[in-house]
Amino acid sequence: MSAVGSIEVRRALISVSDKTGIVEFANALAAIGIEIISTGGTYRLLQENKISVTEVSEYTDFPEMMDGRLKTLHPKVHGGILGRRGQDDQVMQDNGILPIDLVIVNLYPFKDTVSRPDCSIDTAIENIDIGGPTMVRAAAKNYAHTCIVVDPRDYSGVLADIRRDKGWLSAHLRFSLAAKAFAHTAEYDGLISNYLGAIAAANEQLEDADNTDLNLRSVREAGKRVFPGTHSMQFVKKQDLRHGENPHQEGAFYVEADNTEPGVASSTQLQGKALSFNNIADTDAALECVKPYADPACVIVKHANPCGVALGADLLQAYDLAYQTDPTSAFGGIIAFNREVESDTAREILDRQFVEVVVAPSFSEDAIKTFARKPNIRVLACGELVNVRQTALDYKRVTGGLLIQDRDLGIVSEDDVRTVTKREPTEQEMDDMLFAWEVAKFVKSNAIVYARQRRTIGIGAGQMSRVYSAKIANIKAGDEGLKIAGSVMASDAFFPFKDGIEAAARVGITAIIQPGGSIRDDEVIAAADAHDIAMVFTGMRHFRH
Numbered sequence: 001m002s003a004v005g006s007i008e009v010r011r012a013l014i015s016v017s018d019k020t021g022i023v024e025f026a027n028a029l030a031a032i033g034i035e036i037i038s039t040g041g042t043y044r045l046l047q048e049n050k051i052s053v054t055e056v057s058e059y060t061d062f063p064e065m066m067d068g069r070l071k072t073l074h075p076k077v078h079g080g081i082l083g084r085r086g087q088d089d090q091v092m093q094d095n096g097i098l099p100i101d102l103v104i105v106n107l108y109p110f111k112d113t114v115s116r117p118d119c120s121i122d123t124a125i126e127n128i129d130i131g132g133p134t135m136v137r138a139a140a141k142n143y144a145h146t147c148i149v150v151d152p153r154d155y156s157g158v159l160a161d162i163r164r165d166k167g168w169l170s171a172h173l174r175f176s177l178a179a180k181a182f183a184h185t186a187e188y189d190g191l192i193s194n195y196l197g198a199i200a201a202a203n204e205q206l207e208d209a210d211n212t213d214l215n216l217r218s219v220r221e222a223g224k225r226v227f228p229g230t231h232s233m234q235f236v237k238k239q240d241l242r243h244g245e246n247p248h249q250e251g252a253f254y255v256e257a258d259n260t261e262p263g264v265a266s267s268t269q270l271q272g273k274a275l276s277f278n279n280i281a282d283t284d285a286a287l288e289c290v291k292p293y294a295d296p297a298c299v300i301v302k303h304a305n306p307c308g309v310a311l312g313a314d315l316l317q318a319y320d321l322a323y324q325t326d327p328t329s330a331f332g333g334i335i336a337f338n339r340e341v342e343s344d345t346a347r348e349i350l351d352r353q354f355v356e357v358v359v360a361p362s363f364s365e366d367a368i369k370t371f372a373r374k375p376n377i378r379v380l381a382c383g384e385l386v387n388v389r390q391t392a393l394d395y396k397r398v399t400g401g402l403l404i405q406d407r408d409l410g411i412v413s414e415d416d417v418r419t420v421t422k423r424e425p426t427e428q429e430m431d432d433m434l435f436a437w438e439v440a441k442f443v444k445s446n447a448i449v450y451a452r453q454r455r456t457i458g459i460g461a462g463q464m465s466r467v468y469s470a471k472i473a474n475i476k477a478g479d480e481g482l483k484i485a486g487s488v489m490a491s492d493a494f495f496p497f498k499d500g501i502e503a504a505a506r507v508g509i510t511a512i513i514q515p516g517g518s519i520r521d522d523e524v525i526a527a528a529d530a531h532d533i534a535m536v537f538t539g540m541r542h543f544r545h
């Protein structure tokens, strides 16, 4: 950064769509003696509140026109913002341009507008702000001589800075606000580009390419996702990380600015060491896995895979059962719960195991006190597990590219599955199969999950062959002294051969849930019938990579 110092603020231009806090802010600026220029609606609001203000059209001697398409797009505005004090003074003076030292602008609410289901293309287009971003970019570029404020949450900081130095604004605040301003316009343009790009893609796919409103409606009604030609997105840094997945990799954690869904990004850390890259990734895996359950549930995750999942009468029981699936792997794991953790569960965790992270919607005061006995443990409160977005996207980086898809929120109920064997599953088997199926969704492929009475008995994850995943589930259950006989089995994808079914029969699996769809389904079903196994097809696959 070249050396720039504080600037004296004598004149501010205010043009805001979101008028939150603007009256108070403008009032305080006026009280300091700062002259205010403002656009139509903002001008009227300030005037109504008895704040001394000049309308921008009076300053430019040019009326606002074209329903607001032209308000501030005038050399007297942009010259006042862009002029370099000490260098452009003469030309400004010659042309009647007054220096504008403080620019307070926020933009037409494009995102809110297009999120309304009845928004037409014309309404969307009229809500693309042109004059606002032009001023924002100009003021941010000329941060050496002006200050740009795009966020009402920054009003108090700016005011404090001006008051501290009796009417002067510091260079470092102006610089950081300039960087924020460019992030703001980049996000704004990204939203517009995604929106218009998706419509352009829809126009290409649908019959009447010129009837954009019709195409918008049919895409919406079909509930179909249309991917734009270019995909823009923006994340905001939450924290720097000590390192990435490994110590030789640098890392940081970025979140969506307007995320409202409870998850690792929304969590508040109540205690413990700083979160690592792997802690965050594993906490996400654990929380996503525990979210779907209505009954008290516990998920223990290691290296992004659940190693124990259970439902219980209460969280203590759910934890106990989840832990028992695989105590060896649970050591140093991430434990997630789907409701408030009480002190009994907290005590049991501390007495029983070494844990990296405990995450839950909330913790009772006593539970917080209990965890404080081991201050290194990271305890995260993520808030009530509501507002799960049904429209969220899932991203995966590949070298030189990005894969985008809908998040796997597919849920299967008893009504959705089809029994394909002679024997129907018992009620208990059906309940366990649906539980195991939900777990399998969060286990890396190939995923095999054994479960009995709403708890996992053995989990085989991430193997290149389904049969080997089953072998691992066997070994784990055996090593922990858990009886497989009488359990059900979930498989994230179909069995290509009957050998998987025969292996399951040998260890005493009584019911199987799987997508079906193999060309050898007949052989697979016959093998299940031969062993009196009940088998249901979900028609839905849950690969996870």
Ligand SMILES: NC(=O)c1ncn([C@@H]2O[C@H](COP(=O)(O)O)[C@@H](O)[C@H]2O)c1NC=O
Binding pocket: 015, 016, 017, 018, 038, 039, 040, 041, 042, 043, 068, 069, 070, 071, 072, 073, 105, 106, 107, 108, 128, 129, 130, 131, 132, 133
């Ligand atoms: N066209 C222009 O010259 C222009 N100048 C400022 N605006 C926007 O008008 C809004 C404020 O309008 P008002 O003060 O009339 O409520 C702000 O969101 C600002 O970004 C403009 N509107 C859109 O482009």
